[in-house]
Amino acid sequence: MSALAGVRWGSATAAYQVEGAVDEGGRTPSIWDTFTARPGAIPRGDSGEIAARIYHHPAVLLDAVAWLGLDTYRLSVAWTRMVTGPDGRPNPEGIAYYRRVLQGLRDRGVTPVVTLYHWDLPQWLQDAGGWANLATADAFAEFAALAVGELGDLVSEWITVNEPFCAAFHGHLSGLHAPGLHDEATALRAALVQLHAHGEAVRAVRRLAPTARVGVSLNLSDLEAATDNPADLAATRVADLVENRLFLDPALRGRLPDDTVGYFGADVVEAALRGVDVTRIAEPLDFLGVNYYEHNLVRASRVGNDLVVRGIEKLPVPEPRSGNGVAVNPAGFTRVLLRVAALEPELPIWVTENGIGLWDYLGPDARCNDVERIAYLDQYLAALATARDQGARVEAYFHWSLMDTFEWSYGYQLRYGLFYVDFPTGRLLPKQSAHHYRRLIAGQRAGGPPADGSTMDISSAGLSAGA
Ligand code: FCB
Numbered sequence: 076m077s078a079l080a081g082v083r084w085g086s087a088t089a090a091y092q093v094e095g096a097v098d099e100g101g102r103t104p105s106i107w108d109t110f111t112a113r114p115g116a117i118p119r120g121d122s123g124e125i126a127a128r129i130y131h132h133p134a135v136l137l138d139a140v141a142w143l144g145l146d147t148y149r150l151s152v153a154w155t156r157m158v159t160g161p162d163g164r165p166n167p168e169g170i171a172y173y174r175r176v177l178q179g180l181r182d183r184g185v186t187p188v189v190t191l192y193h194w195d196l197p198q199w200l201q202d203a204g205g206w207a208n209l210a211t212a213d214a215f216a217e218f219a220a221l222a223v224g225e226l227g228d229l230v231s232e233w234i235t236v237n238e239p240f241c242a243a244f245h246g247h248l249s250g251l252h253a254p255g256l257h258d259e260a261t262a263l264r265a266a267l268v269q270l271h272a273h274g275e276a277v278r279a280v281r282r283l284a285p286t287a288r289v290g291v292s293l294n295l296s297d298l299e300a301a302t303d304n305p306a307d308l309a310a311t312r313v314a315d316l317v318e319n320r321l322f323l324d325p326a327l328r329g330r331l332p333d334d335t336v337g338y339f340g341a342d343v344v345e346a347a348l349r350g351v352d353v354t355r356i357a358e359p360l361d362f363l364g365v366n367y368y369e370h371n372l373v374r375a376s377r378v379g380n381d382l383v384v385r386g387i388e389k390l391p392v393p394e395p396r397s398g399n400g401v402a403v404n405p406a407g408f409t410r411v412l413l414r415v416a417a418l419e420p421e422l423p424i425w426v427t428e429n430g431i432g433l434w435d436y437l438g439p440d441a442r443c444n445d446v447e448r449i450a451y452l453d454q455y456l457a458a459l460a461t462a463r464d465q466g467a468r469v470e471a472y473f474h475w476s477l478m479d480t481f482e483w484s485y486g487y488q489l490r491y492g493l494f495y496v497d498f499p500t501g502r503l504l505p506k507q508s509a510h511h512y513r514r515l516i517a518g519q520r521a522g523g524p525p526a527d528g529s530t531m532d533i534s535s536a537g538l539s540a541g542a
Contacts, residue, residue: 078460078461078463078464079456079459079460079463079519080519081470082459082463082469082470082471082472082519083146083147083186083470083471083472084144084145084146084147084471084472084512084516084519085145085146085147085148085149085188085471085472085473085474086140086143086145086148086149086473086474086475086476086477086493086512087148087149087150087427087428087473087474087475087476087477088129088136088149088150088151088476088477088478088480089150089151089190089193089194089195089237089480090150090151090152090153090156090193090195091105091107091123091126091153091193091194091195091481092123092126092127092476092480092481092482092483093126093127093129093136093478093480093481094123094126094127094129094130094153095123095124095125095126095127095128095129095130095131096125096128096130096131097122097123097124099130100130100156100166100168100169100172101156101159101166101167101168101169102153102155102156102166102169103155103159103160103197103198103199104155104197104198105153105154105155105195105196105197105198105253106194106195106196106197106198106201106205106246106253106254107122107123107194107195107253108122108123108124108198109198109201109253109254110252110253110254110255111123111124111253113255116255117483117484117485117486118485118486118488119486119487119488121481121486121487122481123481125498126480126481126498127478127479127480127496127498127501127503128501130172132501133172133175133176133179134179135501135503136176136477136478137176137179137180137183139477139478139493139494139503139505139509140180140183140185140477141183141185142505142509142513143477143493143509143512143513143516144513144516144517144520145185145516146185146186146471146516147185147186147187147188147232147471147473148180148185148186148187148188148477149187149188149189149190149234149427149473150176150187150188150189150190151189151190151191151192151193151195151237152173152189152190152191152222152226153169153195154191154192154195154196154197154215154218155169155195155197155198156168156169156170156172156173157169157170157173157218157221157222157225158197158218158221160197160199161199163214163217163218163221165221165225170225170226173226174225174226174229177189177226177229177230178229181229186231186232187229187230187232188230188232188233188234188425188427188473189222189226189230189232189233189234190233190234190235190236190237190292191215191218191219191222191233191234191235191236191276192215192235192236192237192242192269192272193237194237194238194241194242194246194252194253194483196211196253196254200214201254205254205265206242206243206246206247206264206265206268206269206272207247207261207264207265207268208268209268209271209349209350209351211268211272212268212269212271212272212275213275215272215275215276216272216275216276216278216279217279219233219235219275219276219279219280220279220280220282220283223279223280223283223284223287224283227283227284227287230287231284231286231287231288232287232288232289233280233287233288233289233290234289234290234291234292234364234427235272235273235276235277235280235289235290235291236269236270236272236273236276236291236292237292237364237366237427238292238293238294238366239266239269239270239273239291239293239322240266240293240294240317240318240321240322241294242265242269243262243263243265243266243269244262244266244317244383245382245383245484246262246265247261247262247264247265248261248262248382248383249382249383251382251483251484252483252484259339259343259385260339260343260346260347262383263339263343263344263347264346264347266321266322266347267325267347267348267351267353268351270322270325270326270351270353270356271350271351271352271355271356273291273326273356273358274355274356274357274358276289277289277291277358277360278358281358288361288362289358289360289361290360290361290362290363290364290425290427291326291360291363291364292364292365292366292427292428293319293322293323293326293363293364293365293366294318294366294367294368294369294428295318295319295323295365295366295367295411295414295415296314296318296319296368296369296370296371296407296411297367297369297370297371297404297407297408297410297411298311298314298315298318298319298370298371298373299311299370299371299372299373299407300372300373300374301372301373301374301390302374306374306375307373307374307375309375310373310374310375310376310386310387310388311373311387312334313334313338313384313385313386313387314371314373314381314384314387314389316332316334316335316338317338317383317384318369318383318384320332321335323415323418325353325356325357326356326357326360326363327357327360327363327418327419327422328357329353329354329355329356329357330353330354331344331353360422361423362422362423362424362425362470362471363415363419363422363423363424363425364425364426364427364428365411365412365415365424365425365426365427366426366427366428366429366475367407367408367411367412367426367428367429367455368401368428368429368430369401369402369407370392370401370402370404370406370407371389371390371392371402372389372390372392373387373388373389373390374387374388374390375387375388376388392404395447395450397431397432397433397447398431398432398433398434398489398490399432399485399489401431401432403431403447403451403454405454405455405457405458406458408429408455408458408459408462409458409459409461409462409465412424412426412458412459412462412467412469413462413465413466413467415467416462416465416466416467416468420466420468421468422468423468423469423470424467424468424469424470425469425470425471425472425473426459426469426471426472426473427471427473428473428475428476429455429472429473429474429475430448430451430474430475430476430491431447431448431451431491432482432485432489432490432491433445433447433448433489433490433491434488434489434490435448435479435490435492435495435506437495437497437504441504442504442506442507443495443504443506443507444506444507445506445507445508446507448493448506448507448508449507449508449511452474452508452511452512452515456472456515459472474493474512475491476491476492476493477492477493477494478492478493478494478495478496478503479491479492479494479495479496479498480492480496492506493505493506493508493509493512494506494509
């Protein structure tokens with residue numbers, strides 16, 4: 076694995092997915108509180124109300140991070156905890172909470188990477204139009220400045236926006252995510268306003284923290300035409316427009332892809348661009364965050380089964396698949412990394428998310444033997460090594476996720492964690508994949524791997540050592 080030398084090893088979570096305590100510490104409601112309260116929005120009525128209880132027990136997270144031996148940890152700060160409300164004043168309790176977590180990471184020698192927007196828009200901003208309203212981008216730039224002012228002594232690496240594709244198209248077209256709308260024009264508008272907000276936030280961070288490193292996390296999919304017939308090739312290009320180029324081109328080139336108007340229509344694009352100067356989105360970045368999950372086989376379809384892209388169908392993929400049917404296709408990961416490298420050979424790539432959702436459970440021996448995740452890690456890190464060998468400047472890898480979380484439209488059943496969370500009690504248990512990742516990280520460092528089955532101190536934090 077020499078091709079992995081120098082990679083910074085990390086893992087990640089996001090505020091709403093793990094914190095719980097949604098009514099505490101001066102937090103105001105976000106669009107995810109509203110959305111999850113809607114009957115039928117999420118299976119079993121799951122929500123982030125309690126989640127993994129990290130707001131009350133941050134030491135659990137910190138101990139898990141330290142036990143793994145991570146170099147770096149990616150978390151998001153909830154806008155709804157950081158400010159008191161529409162007046163945008165800092166909320167001392169929320170800020171104190173994040174300062175505790177960030178200081179805890181630093182004390183353990185772990186470099187925090189903070190995402191400013193991981194989908195939990197304050198409800199008061201949604202009430203004023205949310206991401207369809209350009210004023211939300213201004214509010215976001217102010218929030219970014221506030222975050223740097225309050226946390227900048229502990230944080231020097233920032234991610235502006237996480238997966239604007241999902242927030243735009245699943246939030247405003249498929250309706251799978253908050254705010255749960257179904258309108259393509261609004262989805263495009265939400266995409267462009269988020270990108271505009273990203274540019275504004277980069278400028279705000281640079282102004283206040285000139286030496287900080289700033290990037291954005293885009294979820295990029297690897298799309299393959301099911302056949303080479305022209306209709307399927309065209310369908311694949313359309314999927315690539317909506318899922319990839321609509322974000323890559325503004326962020327890296329300051330322009331919309333040429334086929335944007337052809338697909339969405341001139342009037343829709345014109346309305347979506349109101350007040351947005353695309354050239355100003357392409358602020359120079361210190362890294363591009365790539366979240367990689369999806370490989371899809373695409374074909375043209377008159378009916379279509381895709382929830383977001385008209386006129387296309389994504390074919391069921393052969394095994395192996397994740398619990399929710401996503402292809403395990405490490406070659407797609409290599410392709411996506413090399414694609415970014417070809418676009419911007421000098422720009423460092425941070426894989427800010429990668430992982431597999433499984434219906435994990437504890438066996439009779441009270442262990443979670445997630446062999447599929449172990450195989451996934453090995454294959455995807457080999458794919459990452461291949462991309463590096465071929466010139467991709469991948470500098471960091473954050474496995475999604477540290478622990479099981481409130482997994483958005485899937486609720487609590489689909490698990491991505493290296494640590495199993497027993498949600499009724501909040502106890503954490505390292506899955507076999509956590510042991511594996513821990514050994515792998517140690518093996519990359521000088522001292523070599525720790526002895527098998529080495530234990531963690533579980534006394535204070537409610538962690539359970541497991542295997
Ligand atoms: C990404 C999200 C992250 C997590 C993973 C599985 O789209 O950014 O919060 O839900 O998917």
